[in-house]
Amino acid sequence: MTRHLVSIDDLRNDEIEALFACADEMADLLAKREPCTLLAGRIMATLFFEPSTRTRLSFEAAMHRLGGGVISVPDAASSSAAKGESLADTARVISQYADVIVMRHPADGAARVLADYADVPVINAGDGSHEHPTQTLLDLYTLRKEKGTIKGLTVALCGDLRHGRTIHSLAAALVRFGAELIFLPGRDLEMPDHLSRRLALRHGCRLRRARVSGVQFLVDRLDALYLTPSGPPDEFAFSEEATLREFGERLEKIDALYVTRVQRERLGAGGGDAPYPVKTDAALSDPRYRETIVMHPLPRVDELPYALDADPRSKYFKQAAYGVPIRMALLLALLEARRIFPAAPALHPAEPGPPAAPDGRAGVVISGRDGATPPCPNGRCVTRREALYLPPAFRILARERGAASHALILSCVYCDAEVAGTAVGHLGQRRYARYDAPLEELAERWAAEGALAVFAAEADAQAAGYRPFPPGPSRTVLSAEEVAQAIADLARRIAEAHADLGRVRFLGIRTRGVTLARRVAALLGAGGGTAVPVGALDVFEFRDDTTPLDPGAPAGTDVPFGLEGHAVVLFDDVFYRGRTVRAAMHAITHGLGLGRPEAVQVAVLVDRGHREFPIEPTFVGRAIPTSRRERVFVRLREDDGTEEVVVQAPIAEA
Ligand code: CP
Numbered sequence: 001m002t003r004h005l006v007s008i009d010d011l012r013n014d015e016i017e018a019l020f021a022c023a024d025e026m027a028d029l030l031a032k033r034e035p036c037t038l039l040a041g042r043i044m045a046t047l048f049f050e051p052s053t054r055t056r057l058s059f060e061a062a063m064h065r066l067g068g069g070v071i072s073v074p075d076a077a078s079s080s081a082a083k084g085e086s087l088a089d090t091a092r093v094i095s096q097y098a099d100v101i102v103m104r105h106p107a108d109g110a111a112r113v114l115a116d117y118a119d120v121p122v123i124n125a126g127d128g129s130h131e132h133p134t135q136t137l138l139d140l141y142t143l144r145k146e147k148g149t150i151k152g153l154t155v156a157l158c159g160d161l162r163h164g165r166t167i168h169s170l171a172a173a174l175v176r177f178g179a180e181l182i183f184l185p186g187r188d189l190e191m192p193d194h195l196s197r198r199l200a201l202r203h204g205c206r207l208r209r210a211r212v213s214g215v216q217f218l219v220d221r222l223d224a225l226y227l228t229p230s231g232p233p234d235e236f237a238f239s240e241e242a243t244l245r246e247f248g249e250r251l252e253k254i255d256a257l258y259v260t261r262v263q264r265e266r267l268g269a270g271g272g273d274a275p276y277p278v279k280t281d282a283a284l285s286d287p288r289y290r291e292t293i294v295m296h297p298l299p300r301v302d303e304l305p306y307a308l309d310a311d312p313r314s315k316y317f318k319q320a321a322y323g324v325p326i327r328m329a330l331l332l333a334l335l336e337a338r339r340i341f342p343a344a345p346a347l348h349p350a351e352p353g354p355p356a357a358p359d360g361r362a363g364v365v366i367s368g369r370d371g372a373t374p375p376c377p378n379g380r381c382v383t384r385r386e387a388l389y390l391p392p393a394f395r396i397l398a399r400e401r402g403a404a405s406h407a408l409i410l411s412c413v414y415c416d417a418e419v420a421g422t423a424v425g426h427l428g429q430r431r432y433a434r435y436d437a438p439l440e441e442l443a444e445r446w447a448a449e450g451a452l453a454v455f456a457a458e459a460d461a462q463a464a465g466y467r468p469f470p471p472g473p474s475r476t477v478l479s480a481e482e483v484a485q486a487i488a489d490l491a492r493r494i495a496e497a498h499a500d501l502g503r504v505r506f507l508g509i510r511t512r513g514v515t516l517a518r519r520v521a522a523l524l525g526a527g528g529g530t531a532v533p534v535g536a537l538d539v540f541e542f543r544d545d546t547t548p549l550d551p552g553a554p555a556g557t558d559v560p561f562g563l564e565g566h567a568v569v570l571f572d573d574v575f576y577r578g579r580t581v582r583a584a585m586h587a588i589t590h591g592l593g594l595g596r597p598e599a600v601q602v603a604v605l606v607d608r609g610h611r612e613f614p615i616e617p618t619f620v621g622r623a624i625p626t627s628r629r630e631r632v633f634v635r636l637r638e639d640d641g642t643e644e645v646v647v648q649a650p651i652a653e654a
Pocket of ligand 1: 053054126299
């Protein structure tokens, strides 16, 4: 099986360690200046469709040092790419001339396409702003050489984190090796969402953000920072205050500062005018940074002063020099001139092409011919350039649940950019439905069968000639009388549980939870009973499993009383997985600033019997077990003009 290096995730940690051991040997060989013939008779093609000094020349030096030959396309104008030749054809042709291909290309995801069509190993020497895995190898090698280990190091990554491909590969690798990271982006140059999600999904590492405008330490001109969490996930520790506290602790020990230039070639008109973080001359004089090394993938522009070059902590030229032994080791490994990689199964075995989905789900690829997926949203994606033969292709990465809408998050197979699909369809039946939780299983089945279509919006499905699925069968599980009885039961149980209703406060989760709380409060207050105050909670901003699809939606929290020392009863209409209630708990304990309640209980009209978290409702109107593939609609007369609970299958399948 031909192995490629397209993403740093194509190599396991033990394989990277094995490359380092080989690089040590190669460095000794270079020091002795002894002739080497390990790759005699082999040819490497270097295709550089973007400028390079270090990567191209160090690869070529590595091949020459190993006794091999080099053929080269040194710039975009000097190959038939300038006449419009596709990457697929380039791969097929150059595979006949060379034993390994090293390519740099301006399109995100270009290296993956080349690897898909080449018969020889392909090495990604930088594809647009996507990845630069061999730079990461020498960055990790530098850290290990200078610090003896990578695990436990604190590394600050600074500058253009949005477009810096070296950062994208390096951040993922550092987390894998157990380093702790501080991200110090320039304004509007934060890491792309897909990288944050990759760190979260693949490595369980959800970043924390804090504003730090005006803070000055190793670099100047910062607006915000991000941290990797240092301990096990603590869902209540994501406040800005906690992040700043941890930042303060981490500042005491920064092992490496990794500086990058602004990638002007990837910014639109007017881009790059915002203040950019720069390394200040004086910063390293702080005794805390006595041992902090400074790294840079180079070239530098003005973010790193020349005065720093003589400082023994500056390692960027040494870092560049390591490019030769590291790339010698990589060439030996991929050309199998030596058994370097441990014999364990490869990370992405069997089929050539893209790796399994990053969150570990089966790597089902959905491919968008005939408008049956959205285009890749990344204007620099290779699918935009090579559209004649390369349709958009995605994996299902995650599901997002918004207040009003749900979405399937798709990840581009080539460039990792994300797009949200709010409607799903069946390719054979040419029907579509709005995507929501009950459609998850069905959509997964269609994907496995190769029949899933995904649309950014229902209008796109209609434009592609799809008709809506008819709604599935529905059944009324609670009549108006039964709903009223269930609410009365809730009121009775709450009264039984609280001898002193004067200490109780009701919080309804918008929208029907508020109505429910008011109905229960009215029953308890009837005939001179205690009037329990009712507040409204909009938990959407506290949900960590969603990102707002409708960010302009008004916040609906209205709690005109304190909670300190009170017994709080949280109301919701339906208890399903427990995510809403968990978010409401978070809001109460951390977000509202209304004091610490003595206890929080949960009251729901309908308990569907599913659990994702160890949260149990205390008061249940009716337990109504339902399948995950069903929708439950609670209708209350104040909100809906009618009163019932209905269970419905989302679609009637043909
Ligand atoms: N670090 C790096 O990729 O340098 P070049 O652009 O000069 O290859």
